[in-house]
Amino acid sequence: xxxxxxxxxxxxxxxxxxxxxxxxxxxxxxxxxxxxxxxxxxxxxxxxxxxxxxxxxxxxxxxxxxxxxxxxxxxxxxxxxxxxxxxxxxxxxxxxxxxxxxxxxxxxxxxxxxxxxxxxxxxxxxxxxxxxxxxxxxxxxxxxxxxxxxxxxxxxxxxxxxxxxxxxxxxxxxxxxxxxxxxxxxxxxxxxxxxxxxxxxxxxxxxxxxxxxxxxxxxxxxxxxxxxxxxxxxxxxxxxxxxxxxxxxxxxxxxxxxxxxxxxxxxxxxxxxxxxxxxxxxxxxxxxxxxxxxxxxxxxxxxxxxxxxxxxxxxxxxxxxxxxxxxxxxxxxxxxxxxxxxxxxxxxxxxxxxxxxxxxxxxxxxxxxxxxxxxxxxxxxxxxxxxxxxxxxxxxxxxxxxxxxxxxxxxxxxxxxxxxxxxxxxxxxxxxxxxxxxxxxxxxxxxxxxxxxxxxxxxxxxxxxxxxxxxxxxxxxxxxxxxxxxxxxx
Numbered sequence: 001x002x003x004x005x006x007x008x009x010x011x012x013x014x015x016x017x018x019x020x021x022x023x024x025x026x027x028x029x030x031x032x033x034x035x036x037x038x039x040x041x042x043x044x045x046x047x048x049x050x051x052x053x054x055x056x057x058x059x060x061x062x063x064x065x066x067x068x069x070x071x072x073x074x075x076x077x078x079x080x081x082x083x084x085x086x087x088x089x090x091x092x093x094x095x096x097x098x099x100x101x102x103x104x105x106x107x108x109x110x111x112x113x114x115x116x117x118x119x120x121x122x123x124x125x126x127x128x129x130x131x132x133x134x135x136x137x138x139x140x141x142x143x144x145x146x147x148x149x150x151x152x153x154x155x156x157x158x159x160x161x162x163x164x165x166x167x168x169x170x171x172x173x174x175x176x177x178x179x180x181x182x183x184x185x186x187x188x189x190x191x192x193x194x195x196x197x198x199x200x201x202x203x204x205x206x207x208x209x210x211x212x213x214x215x216x217x218x219x220x221x222x223x224x225x226x227x228x229x230x231x232x233x234x235x236x237x238x239x240x241x242x243x244x245x246x247x248x249x250x251x252x253x254x255x256x257x258x259x260x261x262x263x264x265x266x267x268x269x270x271x272x273x274x275x276x277x278x279x280x281x282x283x284x285x286x287x288x289x290x291x292x293x294x295x296x297x298x299x300x301x302x303x304x305x306x307x308x309x310x311x312x313x314x315x316x317x318x319x320x321x322x323x324x325x326x327x328x329x330x331x332x333x334x335x336x337x338x339x340x341x342x343x344x345x346x347x348x349x350x351x352x353x354x355x356x357x358x359x360x361x362x363x364x365x366x367x368x369x370x371x372x373x374x375x376x377x378x379x380x381x382x383x384x385x386x387x388x389x390x391x392x393x394x395x396x397x398x399x400x401x402x403x404x405x406x407x408x409x410x411x412x413x414x415x416x417x418x419x420x421x422x423x424x425x426x427x428x429x430x431x432x433x434x435x436x437x438x439x440x441x442x443x444x445x446x447x448x449x450x451x452x453x454x455x456x457x458x459x460x461x462x463x464x465x466x467x468x469x470x471x472x473x474x475x476x477x478x479x480x481x482x483x484x485x486x487x488x489x490x
Contacts, residue, residue: 004416005415005416005417005418006031006032006416007030007032007130007131007412007415007416008032008034008117008129008130008131008132009025009030009032009033009034009130009131009132009133009134009412010034010106010118010120010128010130010132010133010134011025011034011036011099011134012036012106012133012134012135012136012137012347012350013035013037013044013136013137013138014035014037014039014042014043014044014091014100014102014136015042015043015044015045015087015137015138015141016087016138016386016398017044017136017137017138017385017386017397017401017404017405018035018037018042018044018134018136018385019065019087019090019091019094019096019401020065020136020385020398020401020402020404020405021134021136021385021401021404021405021408022035022094022096022099023065023090023094023405024405024406024408024409025405025409025412026094026095026096028412030409030412033099034099034101034128034130035096035099035100035101036101036104036105036106036120036122036128037100037101037102037103037104038104038105038106039102039103040102040103041084041088041102042084042087042091042100042102043083043084043087043088044087044140044141045138045140045141045162046080046083046087047084048141048162048163049080049161049162049164049183050080050081050164050166051080051161051162051164051183051186051187051190052164052187052190052191053187053189053190053191054079054080054081054183054186055077055078055079055080055186055213056077056078056080056083057077057182057213057292057293057294058077058396059076059077059239060073060075060076060077060078060217061073061232061235061236061239062236062239062240062243062396063078063397064086064236064398065090065398066236066398066399066402067094067402068090068093068094069225069229069232069233069236070086070089071225071226071232072217072222072225072226073217073222074216074217075213075214075215075216075217076212076215076216076217077211077213077214077215077294104123104126105122105123105124106120106121106122106123106128106350107123107350107351108120108121108350108351108352108353109121109133109350109351109352109353109382110352110353111353111354111355111379111380111381113355113356116380116381116421116486117130117131118130118131118133118382120133131381131415132381132382132383132408132412132415133381133382133383134382134383134384134385134408135346135382135383135384135385135387136384136385136386136401137346137347137350138346138386139341139343139344139346139386139390139391140162140341140343141162141341142341142342143160143162143163143337143339143340143341144339144340144341145160145337145339146178146337146339148314148316148317149315150316150317150318151317151335153317153318153319154317154318154319154320154335155319156320156332156335157334157335158335158337159336159337160336160337160339161179161187161336161337161338162341168334170191170194170195170334171194171195172194172195172196173195173196173333173334174195174196174198174199174331174332174333174334175191175195175197175198175199175332175333175334175335176198176199176321176322176330176332176334176335176336177191177199177200177201177336177338178314178322178335178336178337178338178339179201179202179337179338179339179340180200180202180203180204180205180338181206181290181291181293181338181340182293182294183338183340184200184202184338185206185208185293185295185298186295186298187336187338188200188298188301188302188307189295189297189298189300189301191336192301192304192306192307193301193304195306197306197308198301198306198307198308199307199308199310199322199330199332200302200307200308200309200310201310201314201322202309202310203313204283204284204451205280205282206283206290206293207261207264207265207268207283207287207288207290207292207293208264208267208268208293208294208295208298209260209263209264209287209292209293209294210267210271210294210295210296210299211294211295211296212296213294213295213297214296214297239396240396240399240468243394243395243396243468244467244468246394247394247395247467247468248467249288249394249445250288250394250444250445250446251394251440251443251444251445251466251467252443252444253443253445257288257445260287260288261286261288265287267299268281268282268299271299271300271303272299273303274303277302277309280309280311281299281302283450285448285449285450286448286449286450289445289446289448289449289450289452290450290452290453290454291452291453291454310324310330312324312325312326313325317335320332322335340453341453343453343454344367344368344456344457346368346384346387346388347360348360348361352379352382354376354378354379354380354382355379355380355424355486356378358378358379360376360379363377363378363379366458367456367457367458367460367462368388368456368462369388369430369434370384370387370388370389370430371425371429371430371433371482372433372474372475373386373388373389373390373400373404373464374387374404374407374408374475375424375425375430375483376425376430377424377426377427377430379424380422380423380424380486381415381422381423381424383404383411385401385404385405385408386400386401386404388462389437389463389464390404390464391454391463391464392463392464394464394467395464395467395468395471399468400464400471403471403472403475404475407475407476407477410478411423411478420485421486422485422486423483423484423485423486424483424484424486425482425483426482426483426484428482429479429481429482429483437465438460440465440466441461441465444461444463444465446461
């Protein structure tokens with residue numbers, strides 16, 4: 001029997017996708033793996049985001065890796081700090097530290113047609129060589145800073161939630177928060193009690209599902225899960241099954257969707273008594289069309305005496321405040337940008353050059369696209385974990401990352417056995433997947449007429465429009481019909 005080849009693998013990113021890929025590859029017996037992470041620690045979005053009030057809106061017992069269960073979550077919905085610690089613990093528990101290179105930003109990746117290998121360059125001037133590159137960069141890591149006239153002239157602190165300054169003091173100050181998504185809702189709720197005055201500037205209001213986000217995980221449940229790993233596995237499996245109900249809510253216009261939408265409307269109606277404010281907080285689109293916001297405190301915070309909702313467009317920022325289009329000048333001491341991320345850049349601004357010198361920017365001129373979230377035509381032996389179309393809105397990201405990683409590992413195993421030197425997905429297969437996505441997107445709630453960060457510049461909705469079973473079917477095993485072997489020197 002021919003000895004197996006040992007590939008050199010570089011994983012870019014040490015968030016959810018990178019950790020899942022590294023663990024999967026280690027379980028598959030791969031040993032020459034390097035994880036490049038530009039941050040100072042693991043966790044991805046949970047490393048970069050450290051703002052007050054940061055909480056995951058997915059229950060803790062679902063928001064974890066299937067291979068690394070955690071019995072002792074402190075809350076039903078965990079804080080960002082606890083989730084980041086969990087990711088650090090998983091890396092250590094699974095023995096991935098030896099592969100990890102923190103503070104290592106990959107700036108370039110170039111494919112060599114002659115040798116079927118990749119050469120990667122880092123910001124520090126280092127060079128790495130790889131037979132396979134796995135881009136696990138995710139979507140929430142490039143902060144979006146809005147272009148507002150005069151923003152640079154403001155004399156007080158201006159901080160983006162994804163780059164929070166832990167030394168910033170907001171108690172007793174006048175705080176202006178710009179942005180109305182989950183981050184804006186969470187930080188308004190966290191800062192309002194201690195602020196002298198809090199103004200929430202919203203371009204458009206959000207539907208909010210009320211939930212007791214601060215409730216602690218019951219101690220008896222923690223003790224039971226610690227004693228019975230089998231029970232925890234069943235609880236996780238049950239949570240995955242329950243996510244199928246959520247998939248039904250967002251993917252099809254069923255009675256379940258109508259019920260959740262009715263709950264969103266009643267959450268607003270029951271908690272905001274002032275009719276004028278309630279009208280200002282009522283969106284003009286269907287609930288669930290945008291990334292759903294979940295909170296148990298926002299409506300209470302925005303109706304507090306020291307809080308004010310500002311719905312008029314922002315005209316400019318002055319040295320001492322924010323002026324809206326109606327001419328009103330709002331004096332503030334601190335500006336908080338809860339304006340989200342440039343979500344469709346994925347691996348960029350990294351420069352990736354594939355076969356025949358084709359750049360990723362050229363390949364994605366019409367918007368990001370990948371075959372089943374994993375492969376890009378023109379880029380042999382390069383895969384994406386949680387790439388285009390991977391945000392689901394209904395399926396655990398950890399589950400998706402693990403499934404994708406096992407799929408990629410199957411291709412690498414075939415390389416080890418000498419079945420090919422370079423493999424590349426076809427344009428035809430990628431186009432067919434894109435058409436299937438477009439057709440499936442029709443009845444989804446994301447396609448009911450709102451503007452959201454799910455939409456690319458070209459107007460496509462960059463989400464997974466299928467259920468978990470379809471994802472499992474698509475990523476169960478490689479389909480040779482959808483890939484071509486790339487000849488060396490071609």
